[in-house]
Amino acid sequence: MPIRERRHRRWLDTWVEALWEERLTRREFMQRGVALGISTTLLSEILSQHRQAFAAQSPSPEVLEKIKKEGGQLFVYNWEDYIHPDTIPDFEKEFGVKVTYDTFPGNEQLLAKLQAGGAPYDVVFPTHNFLPIHIAQGLLAPINHEHIPNMKNIMPKFLNTSFDPGNTYSVPYAWGMTAMAHNTKYTKGDPHVGSWALMFVSGPQRYSGKLGFTDEREEVMATALEYLGYSVNTHSEKELREAGELLMKIKPHVKAFYPGAEEKKALITEDIIVAHGWNGEIVKAHWENPAVEWILPKEGGTGWFDNMAIPKDAPHKFTAEVFINYMLRPRVAANNSKASGYATPNQVAVERYVDPKIAKNPAIYPTEKELARIEFLAVIPDEILPIYDEIWTRLLGS
Numbered sequence: 001m002p003i004r005e006r007r008h009r010r011w012l013d014t015w016v017e018a019l020w021e022e023r024l025t026r027r028e029f030m031q032r033g034v035a036l037g038i039s040t041t042l043l044s045e046i047l048s049q050h051r052q053a054f055a056a057q058s059p060s061p062e063v064l065e066k067i068k069k070e071g072g073q074l075f076v077y078n079w080e081d082y083i084h085p086d087t088i089p090d091f092e093k094e095f096g097v098k099v100t101y102d103t104f105p106g107n108e109q110l111l112a113k114l115q116a117g118g119a120p121y122d123v124v125f126p127t128h129n130f131l132p133i134h135i136a137q138g139l140l141a142p143i144n145h146e147h148i149p150n151m152k153n154i155m156p157k158f159l160n161t162s163f164d165p166g167n168t169y170s171v172p173y174a175w176g177m178t179a180m181a182h183n184t185k186y187t188k189g190d191p192h193v194g195s196w197a198l199m200f201v202s203g204p205q206r207y208s209g210k211l212g213f214t215d216e217r218e219e220v221m222a223t224a225l226e227y228l229g230y231s232v233n234t235h236s237e238k239e240l241r242e243a244g245e246l247l248m249k250i251k252p253h254v255k256a257f258y259p260g261a262e263e264k265k266a267l268i269t270e271d272i273i274v275a276h277g278w279n280g281e282i283v284k285a286h287w288e289n290p291a292v293e294w295i296l297p298k299e300g301g302t303g304w305f306d307n308m309a310i311p312k313d314a315p316h317k318f319t320a321e322v323f324i325n326y327m328l329r330p331r332v333a334a335n336n337s338k339a340s341g342y343a344t345p346n347q348v349a350v351e352r353y354v355d356p357k358i359a360k361n362p363a364i365y366p367t368e369k370e371l372a373r374i375e376f377l378a379v380i381p382d383e384i385l386p387i388y389d390e391i392w393t394r395l396l397g398s
Contacts, residue, residue: 011036012046012353025155058096066093070316074323075100077110077121079306080261082174084332084339091326097319100283105260106216114139114311121311122320128305129218129377131163131170140169141310147321158305158345163379170307171324172338172345177366177374178219179281179301180268181275185291186210196227196297199274200250208253212266212275215257217392218377218383219302220247223276226299237387245389251398267292280341283363287341289349294363296370303374305345337364 015032018024026047033043041275043183061068076088080103088099102121104110107130107177113119114134126134134140145151151159151171158172182198190206192198203211213220218314222232224243255272267285275282285292308327310320326332343365344350350359359365366374380388 010352013036015261016046029085029328041347054115059322063247064096065390067097067319070319072096072319073098074316074319075102075121077102077104077113077119077124079103079125080105081264082125082306082336082340084335086379087327087332087336090332091323095201095326096323097321097323103260105262106214108217111139116345117313119311120313120315121312122316123323124309124311125173125306126170126309127377128161128163128307129379131307131309132379134309135164135169139312141312141314141317142168142322143171143310143324147236147318147329148325150325153328153330153333153346153348155345155347164307170309171328173306173308173327174340175303175305175345176340176342176364177279177296177301177303178214178216178222178277179279180295180297181277181285181292182295183270183273183289183291184293186273192223194295195296196223196299198295198297199223199276200227203250203274204253207273209255210271210273211250211254212263212272212277213254213257214263214277217388218380220276220395221388221391222258222302222375222377223247226297226301229299231298232302232375235381235384238367240384240387244394246388247395249392250393257396278349279340279363283341283361286363296362296366296373298373300375301375303371 003344012033015024015029029047034040074097076099078101088101091097092099104113105317106125110124110126111130111133114124115137154172158175160166164170181194182193186195186207187198190198190202192202199211205264215217221240221243223337224246225232225234225239227244228239228243230239230243256265258266261281263275263277264281264285267275267282268288270289279294282292282294285293308324310317314320327336328344328348330345330353333349337344337349338353338358341364344354362370
């Protein structure tokens with residue numbers, strides 16, 4: 001009989017994986033399948049298909065030998081709180097690699113690290129609008145796609161973008177949104193809930209000293225531009241300066257501009273009540289403090305996707321490509337998504353492994369209607385970069 005229910009397919013996939021990891025016996029798998037009403041003939045066919053898939057996924061002796069010749073090491077530089085705790089240990093065990101895993105709080109820190117040289121990283125995670133900067137400055141090495149067959153799992157809309165045509169230098173890892181968090185214990189009844197006015201109007205009046213922002217320059221500027229009704233990618237000096245003045249007015253009421261995942265802690269402890277932030281950090285704050293909720297304001301928010309890339313001087317390039325391919329396994333991608341609170345661009349992962357409750361959470365996977373209010377950040381053109389720098393310097397120095 002055909003497997004008509006998606007949840008049955010999900011259970012079977014999970015059981016087969018448990019079988020090959022020796023957490024489940026063949027007899028137990030067959031018993032569970034029959035209990036679902038599936039014929040033993042079809043169950044045997046499923047076992048055969050999965051056996052082939054897992055055999056193809058396991059590292060060949062040739063791959064393990066190449067990794068060994070490179071030294072059996074890998075140096076990874078990723079965002080904070082952005083990976084499942086089992087991902088690295090499982091990779092190390094399967095491939096015989098010792099991984100050194102460091103984190104950074106923002107794109108500027110990653111870019112500065114690579115520009116300075118001398119960092120022995122093999123895999124880094126730049127955001128899409130910073131990719132062209134890395135590429136133009138010759139900071140990244142081309143990727144051998146033959147070593148990354150799992151790229152076929154990525155949603156087409158995240159591939160071959162203008163930021164890296166042909167994905168010569170990058171492979172999508174995760175995607176998300178930047179908008180607003182609020183604590184419903186304090187914002188209940190506020191007429192500006194659902195709008196950036198909660199930050200820029202109610203903020204000074206009702207939540208002074210309890211406002212928070214990320215410390216990402218482009219993202220902070222975007223909040224004011226969105227509230228004013230302008231594109232986050234505007235090239236207009238007039239609009240940019242108007243946004244800058246709005247931010248200067250609210251600055252006295254801001255508790256902090258938080259690096260990396262630090263803002264999440266302030267939301268959980270209620271040090272801040274209204275915040276501009278990344279959706280995954282707000283989702284994780286909600287897990288710890290249910291009063292913290294995500295808002296995609298009516299004026300909109302920004303969108304982004306982070307990528308895996310290999311620095312030009314990476315000492316273990318082949319191992320890096322093996323790691324990237326491993327990260328694109330559907331189960332691995334789904335686990336990373338679950339732990340981080342961010343969406344995966346891995347279509348197979350979403351279809352087969354991501355928990356339906358997560359897949360239906362608009363704070364992680366927005367609806368098409370909500371996506372229409374999201375504007376993805378572009379690279380800041382050189383001619384307006386000094387304006388951004390001037391506004392940002394004034395804002396942080398005031």
